[in-house]
Amino acid sequence: MxxxxxxxxxxxxxxxxxxxxxxxxxxxxxxxxxxxxxxxxxxxxxxxxxxxxxxxxxxxxxxxxxxxxxxxxxxxxxxxxxxxxxxxxxxxxxxxxxxxxxxxxxxxxxxxxxxxxxxxPSDGPEEGLAIGTLPSPESAAELVVDGEVFLAGYFGRTADDAHGVHLLAGHLAALRRLADDRPAGQVTVLPGRAVAVHTxxxxxxxxxxxxxxxxxxxxxxxxxxxxxxxxxxxxxxxxxxxxxxxxxxxxxxxxxxxxxxxxxxxxxxxxxxxxxxxxxxxxxxxxxxxxxxxxxxxxxxxxxxxxxxxxxxx
Missing domain, CATH: 3.40.366.10 (Malonyl-Coenzyme A Acyl Carrier Protein, domain 2)
Incomplete structure (x- = not known):
């Protein structure tokens, strides 16, 4: 093995x-x-x-x-x-x-x-990260906000195969708006992550x-x-x-x-x-x-x- x-x-x-x-x-x-x-x-x-x-x-x-x-x-x-x-x-x-x-x-x-x-850079919007938990791969594209929120990573399906787990990165204000607009639990903004990695x-x-x-x-x-x-x-x-x-x-x-x-x-x-x-x-x-x-x-x-x-x- x-x-x-x-x-x-x-x-x-x-x-x-x-x-x-x-x-x-x-x-x-x-x-x-x-x-x-x-x-x-x-x-x-x-x-x-x-x-x-x-x-x-x-x-x-x-x-x-x-x-x-x-x-x-x-x-x-x-x-x-x-x-x-x-x-x-x-x-x-x-x-x-x-x-x-x-x-x-x-x-x-x-x-x-x-x-x-x-x-x-000191003049740009504050950045952040979030986790998106979605039932189907196709729905991940709905989380993208042009120029503000990006799909930065994919970790795979949950152990029960109910959801896919995605990393979102971008402007912190846009991530917070997205979390508020989506159904509860779909988008969770991570505290203290001030860098929009992999974007x-x-x-x-x-x-x-x-x-x-x-x-x-x-x-x-x-x-x-x-x-x-x-x-x-x-x-x-x-x-x-x-x-x-x-x-x-x-x-x-x-x-x-x-x-x-x-x-x-x-x-x-x-x-x-x-x-x-x-x-x-x-x-x-x-x-x-x-x-x-x-x-x-x-x-x-x-x-x-x-x-x-x-x-x-x-």
Whole structure:
């Protein structure tokens, strides 16, 4: 049985990892390395609320999520479990590329720091995010408001197959009007999310990062790697560079990752961190969520019982 890692995106508003940090020396080592490379103290990654100032909030939140994924990966490698495939969406797509050996950790974390520190335009409307929960895929187009609200992502169907879960992004005032106009529960504006990710409104960030990304050293993945921008496996260094270039403005789709993984033989998924809520979504294979030491032990037991192939870690 082949094991596939799934990494979610977003800014980690809720801290995860203190229990793992206390339980495993390898986890403490990774957090220490990330702190050294980014200048963000370990305690700030592990505990407490995010900073109020937008750029600092964004930076700490992204690094917090990335550090968790790197640490869990290394702990599982230490225990003899390696992914046979790996994929993610948004921040998770870039983290997956790092774990698949396509970009070094220092270079990956540097991109996050540059992205977080990017100066936002001061003259535009306030931005925001929302979740749209709709019964049919066709109805998602009804949520688009030209130039103001965009379909920024698709996470898939709920576990009971009753609804599709969509990410909406755009002008905050327009998102609030949309939530008021739609039936109750269809559109929920997310608090404290002041950046319209994966929309044309983020072109300024893409343009600012593009020269740096064009000059980065990427490599062909050494573990099968899957993209949230196309239902396919990434095989070249340029495939991975394209993920980094597109991430700011292009809509994301988790189902592209999971369908491609399933088609290539993944039979058990490992969801690392808390950005993909447990029990909410339907997947084409069973998944184990890893956020705490008990989850690590549960995964090791499940992998042993199912005869998971060890994969090939970089």
């Amino acid at each position: 082949t094991l596939g890692y799934l990494l979610g995106g977003g800014v980690g508003a809720v801290p995860h990892g203190p229990e793992l940090h206390d339980a495993f020396p390898s986890v403490r080592r990774v957090y220490g390395e990330v702190a050294e490379l980014t200048g963000i103290p370990v305690d700030r990654m592990l505990i407490g609320d995010l900073p109020v100032e937008l750029r600092e909030r964004r930076t700490v939140g992204m690094v917090r999520e990335a550090a968790m994924a790197l640490a869990v990966h290394d702990r599982l490698v230490e225990a003899g479990v390696r992914p046979g495939a790996i994929g993610g969406l948004s921040l998770g797509a870039m983290t997956a590329s790092c774990l698949a050996g396509a970009v070094g950790r220092e270079a990956f974390l540097d991109v996050l720091m540059r992205s977080g520190a990017h100066e936002e 044309p409104l983020r072109r300024h960030l893409r343009d600012a990062l593009a020269p740096h990304i064009e000059g980065m050293a990427f490599a062909a993945p050494t573990v099968p790697l899957y993209s949230c921008f196309a239902e396919q496996r990434l095989t070249t260094a340029e495939d991975v560079r394209d993920v980094f270039l597109r991430n700011a403005v292009d809509p994301i789709d988790l189902t592209m990752v999971t369908r491609a993984m399933s088609a290539d033989g993944v039979e058990l998924g490992v969801v690392i961190g808390g950005s993909i809520p447990e029990g909410l979504l339907s997947f084409p294979f069973p998944v184990v969520h890893v956020r705490r030491p008990d989850d690590v032990e549960k995964l090791l037991l499940t992998a042993y019982e199912l005869g998971v192939e060890p994969g090939a870690a970089p």
